[in-house]
Amino acid sequence: MPEHVVAAIDGSRFSQAVCDYAAWASLALGAPLTFVHVADNHSEVSGEPDLSGQLFFGARERLLEELLGLDEKRAKVNREQGRLMLEAARARAVEEGVSDAVTRQLNGTLVETLVGLENEMRLLVMGKRGETAHQASEHLGSNLERVVREMHRPILMVPATFKQPEKVLIAYDGSKTARKGVEMLARSPLFAGSECHVLLVDTDNAENRLELGWALGILREAGHKAEGAIRNGNVDDALQTYEQEHAIDLLVMGAYGHSRIRHLLVGSTTTAMLRSSRIPVLILR
Structure with a gap:
């Protein structure tokens, strides 16, 4: 199937x-x-009303029947x-x-x-x-x-308005599962012809430059125009700033990896981040 x-x-x-x-x-x-x-x-029902002590002589039963009828009508x-x-x-x-x-x-x-x-x-x-x-x-x-x-x-x-994605940004942290995400992005027909960007939010050092180079190499080998950067600071702020600077159409994130990106996705800021984003967010598991 x-x-x-x-x-x-x-x-x-x-x-x-x-x-x-x-x-x-x-x-x-x-x-x-x-x-x-x-x-x-x-x-839409906040709970069955407590009618005990307020109705008498069968009025409670009649009201419950009416409420049941209303439920059936609402369901229809x-x-x-x-x-x-x-x-x-x-x-x-x-x-x-x-x-x-x-x-x-x-x-x-x-x-x-x-x-x-x-x-x-x-x-x-x-x-x-x-x-x-x-x-x-x-x-x-x-x-x-x-x-x-x-x-x-x-x-x-x-978001509420459709725009076919042409520039895609992946939040990358160098983890094993994040690498799988880059490989998926590189070969997925969903992004054929798209310009791909990679953002690694961490210290700009030799190890992270190698990680970024690996990710860009995978994307370029698959035929994508690819560029990226290493930014320090808050993950959410760094992603939003990069999106605006490069007119990104779609953000790819993974619910995996190192603490900052993982906390962003599965921590208390998840809903706020997703709702505030002005572009689509593809979450990889």
């Missing part, structure tokens, strides 16, 4: 860009595309909204040249549902919730950190 590009669609302002990035990835990778909408019918509306969103996403992907897009509507919580689909995935595409996006708990952004922590497939977190 071929591994799919899986795009998680919700009702946020990111869904259109999720569709566009997913279509781009599907076409570049030659992988089938699946749009998924997860209906969590209990996400959620399913219908999800179906329409999936249909619109599939139609948009077909317009962009994807011939084998399929849709799946599933019930449950977002993170657990996506983890359950992991074996079918080659890449997961999700939206990043910004400051002005809807704050309801069912929207994708509120689950951002849990998804990064629990998924073991590459995850592409995208």
Whole structure:
């Protein structure tokens, strides 16, 4: 069974860009595309109300029946909204040249549902919730950190507007798994023709210059135009400064390696970093 590009669609302002990035990835990778909408019918419920001592003569039972009816109606509306969103996403992907897009509507919580689909995935595409996006708990952004922590497939977190990546930056730390990330970037059809940049945030010494040279050599041997730098200081600040200086379109990071980059990805600053980024972030596991 071929591994799919899986795009998680919700009702946020990111869904259109999720569709566009997913279509781009599907076409570049030659992988089938699946749009998924997860209906969590209990996400807006803060808990069953405590009606003890407040109702009498069967009023409590009647109210519970009415609440159950409202839950069923809300679930039906959620399913219908999800179906329409999936249909619109599939139609948009077909317009962009994807011939084998399929849709799946599933019930449950977002993170657990996506983890359950992991074996079918080659890449997961999700939206990043910004400051002005809807704050309801069912929207994708509120689950951002849990998804990064629990998924073991590459995850592409995208902003609200699509731009086909032409300049790609990889955050590199010289670790064994980071080297695998560079090799993946070099050979992946997703980045064919892209200009590749490597940033190593650490002390500028002979060892790190050798590491940077190795990474640039791998990328150039694969046919990429490649350049890079060693910067000292805070990882997040260094990455954002380099992005702006070189008009980077996509950032590649790994949830692995030395303490500073690993802490950035799986520590308390994960969600803030991903949401503040103005460009897509591809997280490698």
